[in-house]
Amino acid sequence: MTTWELKDLQDLPIVSNAEAREIGRVEEVLFNPSANALFGLVVMPAEKDSPKLFIPLSGIRSIGSDAITVESLIVAEPLADNAQAQAIAEADGNRSGMSVMTESGELVGKIDKVTIQEDGTVVSYHSTTGLFGTKHDIEPSEVRSGSENMLIISDGAREGPVKSVTA
Numbered sequence: 001m002t003t004w005e006l007k008d009l010q011d012l013p014i015v016s017n018a019e020a021r022e023i024g025r026v027e028e029v030l031f032n033p034s035a036n037a038l039f040g041l042v043v044m045p046a047e048k049d050s051p052k053l054f055i056p057l058s059g060i061r062s063i064g065s066d067a068i069t070v071e072s073l074i075v076a077e078p079l080a081d082n083a084q085a086q087a088i089a090e091a092d093g094n095r096s097g098m099s100v101m102t103e104s105g106e107l108v109g110k111i112d113k114v115t116i117q118e119d120g121t122v123v124s125y126h127s128t129t130g131l132f133g134t135k136h137d138i139e140p141s142e143v144r145s146g147s148e149n150m151l152i153i154s155d156g157a158r159e160g161p162v163k164s165v166t167a
Contacts, residue, residue: 003123004063006031006038006114014043014055018072022046024053026068030088031114033098033146038120039088041068042079052079057120091148099150100127100138102157109134111151125151 006029014023028042040056059075060068070076079085098111109129117123125138142157 002063002065003115003117006116009041009063009068013067014041014076015067015069016071016073017061017069022067023070023073023076027052028089030085032088033148033151036122036140036143036146038116040085042085042089043076053077054079054082054085056085060120063116063118063120088148098146098148100125101150101152102155103144103152104155106155108153109136 009026009029012026014026015021016023024043024045026041027044030039030042031037032039038057038060040054041060043053043055045051045053053076055070055076059070061071062069079089099107100109100111101107109127111125112128113126115123115126122140124140125143126135127138128135138151138153138157142153144152144154146152
């Protein structure tokens, strides 16, 4: 099983198999924490002055070491036509910086990287606590829910120092 950190997808070419040509390059990776999966890709088209494109996860055929492939150009839509993709892009793609909290309300760190597999689903989240603090991986099975700012994990998944959060 090949895996990638979300940052590894930046600047990869997007290639259409049907047209046998490069559509553009990945400008931004959009992540969906509530689904524990990639949401899609913002693509800067190869044609100069063309508007940015959005390719949803369902349109991605394969993530390879040298390119990301799609079956056809038809899977790409103008980014301006997809409000959810625009909202995720404005939130830094939901890729990192999310707080990690246990179900019982203990803040245990922040996500600093997300690793996915070929189908776009999460293999692991990497969390860091504090400037020189504890680091650990969180498996998707330990995630109870997620949003653009926070992952809630099971109480049993917690490692390292804990800081209680008060309302």
